[in-house]
Amino acid sequence: MAYFVPAHVGSLHRATRTDMNRANNSFSYAYKTAQNRSEEPIIPDPELFHFQPPSDSHSAALKSDLPTVSQCAVHLELLEVFHTLRQKILQSTELDASFDILPHPRTVYRKGYSSAKRKYEISTYTAKDTTFESRREEKWPYFLELAVGRFVKWIRDVDRMSFWNGSEGARPGLRLLPPVDVLMVWHAFLLNPTDFDFYCVKHGLQRMRKASLPWREIHEAIDSRDWSYNLPKSHKTWLTNQIQLAPDLFETLIEINKQDHVKTVLLEFRSGLKQISFSRERMGTRRNIAFAELVQTTRTNAKENEPLVENVQRQTKFIHKMHTYLWIRSPAVEGTVRRAIGRYEKFLQLFLEYPDSTMVPTLDVDLVWHTHLCDPEQYRASLLQRAGRMVNHDDKLGKSFLDDRFDKTGELFRVAFGLQYHVCLCWDCEAVASAMEAIAKNDDVDILDDFETEAESVANKVEEDVRYYRAVEISRQKGMALPLR
Structure with missing residues (x-):
């Protein structure tokens, strides 16, 4: 890999900058375009989500207690769903009207x-x-506070319901998915394992204390074309009828603008009133009454729920970084995730070898760490085995402390494994890494005589692949017909 990098990666980065500049100037890629959705390229490849045990030589060495490539890939999808949801909320003029945030x-x-x-x-x-624009941003914390209120109701109701997968005594697994706002709060809470465990013990949530995110079902609910999250009809029916929880908070808030008596409850919530009053008779429908009661309870418990809101807020930066890299649309996503899992395994080893040190992950390692945390019971058992203790993931640490510990983690990583810790994770470099791994597996290539020739060919192929995948994503984001090759 080191032999390849000086000769070719620089030109790939220059090609990327050229492509992006052309795209920003409405450059038209020289590809045919899909005439309908059935012709569109499917990115990411569905093969990424087979949830089967790894069989190739690289992945076979990874232990079963670590997250799989498929789970990490779904996690990348889910982060795009959260990013898209936040943008939809911030840009919604209909939601502006519901919260009475209007230009003056x-x-x-x-x-x-x-x-x-x-x-x-x-x-x-x-x-x-x-x-006006800064006031529009107020919708996000209002939305989060309501989402947390819904999460609190959901997690307690779900914990006592008997619709779990598995037999008595087996690890609990959800059969019915939560709404996307509730899922977002649950996801962020799991990333603070000590806090989450304490919360579950305090409220007697024995099933939810052990439950993991149902990655396969989450993947099936996501439309990768626009990153929307769509609950199956039976799941919506259960939420509505069994626990009186609207399946979609965003749509509920839009509908409220059409009902003055319900909107009054929302505006009282926005105004910060500690006590929200409403008439059950004026609410009319069972659904409206349930919403008003939820808003009232959310306001009453605002102080207690504040840490859960902050959990989601802190994850916004990480989600934005993941969106910026957009590995899930990369031609090398499988290799990126697989290598990240391998680096995460080494990262965990550092906790065992340096028990008094705080380790700070790189972005790819952090993705796998987050995925691992989304299965609390497996994470706890895995860390006890690998690190000799439970390691908390504390996302409340300050930037200066993290920067200092990141540099020291890099030094320890190099000493322990003789490898560079901080590496370029752009599409180009990740595609090169995957291609060079493929070359390394080819016994017919003579490392000394044929490697440079092979590397040049690989660089050209990588540049072609990355350019095409980038063209697809740029077209997708601009709402244009997707290119074909």
């Missing part, structure tokens, strides 16, 4: 001299509301 233009009077009339006159113009 000002009429400005200006005195000016008219040379034609030879006198001073008063003119008026409408000034833009400069606070």
Whole structure:
């Protein structure tokens, strides 16, 4: 790999910058385009999500207690779902209306001299509301607070319900998926294992204390074309009828704008009132009453629920980073995730060898760590075996401390394994890494005589693949027909 990098990666990075500049200037890629959805390329490849035990030589060495490539890939999908949901909320004008966040233009009077009339006159113009865009961002914390209130109701109701997979005494597994807002809160809570475990013990949530995110079912609920999350009809029916929880908080908040008596409850919530009053008779439907009661309970428990809101807020930065790298759309996503799992296994070994040190992960290692944390029981058992103790994932640590410990973790990683810790994780470099692994498995290639020739061919192939995958994603984001090759 080191022999390959100096000669070719620089040109790949330059090609990437050229492609992106052209794309920003409405450059048209020289590809045919799909005429309908059935012709569109499927990215990521469905083969990534077979959830079968690894069989290739690279993955076979990875232990069964670690996350799989498929689980990490679904995690990448789920992070895109969360990113898309937040953008939808922030950009929704309908949600602006529901929360009564509206622009307030000002009429400005200006005195000016008219040379034609030879006198001073008063003119008026409408000034833009400069606070509107910042006020629109208030929707996100309001949405999160309601999502946490729904999560608290969901987790307690679900824990006592008898719809779990497995026999009595077996590891619990959910059969029915939660709404996306509830899933987002649950996901962020799992990333703080000590806090989550304490919460479950405090509230007697023995099943949920052990339950893991159902990756296969989550994948089946995600549309990878637009990163929407769609619950099966039976799951929606169960949520509505059994625990009186609307299947989609976003759609519920949009509908509220059409019902003045329900909107009043929402506006009282937004105003910060500690006590929210409503008339059950005026609410009318069972669904409206359930929503009003939820809003009332959420406001009453706001202080207790605040840490759960903060959990989700802290994950926003990580989700944005994952969206920026967008590995799930990369031609090398399988290799990226597989290598990340291998690096994570080494990362866990550092906890055992340096028990008094705080380890800070790279972005790819952190993805696998987060995926591992989403199975609390497996994570606990795995860390006891690998690190000799339970290791908490504390995402509340400050930046300066993390930066210092990141550098020291890199030093320990190099000492322990003789490998570079911080590596470039862009599409180009990851595609090169996957291609060079393929070359290394080819016994017919003479390392000394044929490697450079082979490497040049691989670089050209990588550049072609990355350019095409990038063209597909740019077209997707611009709402254009997807290119074919």
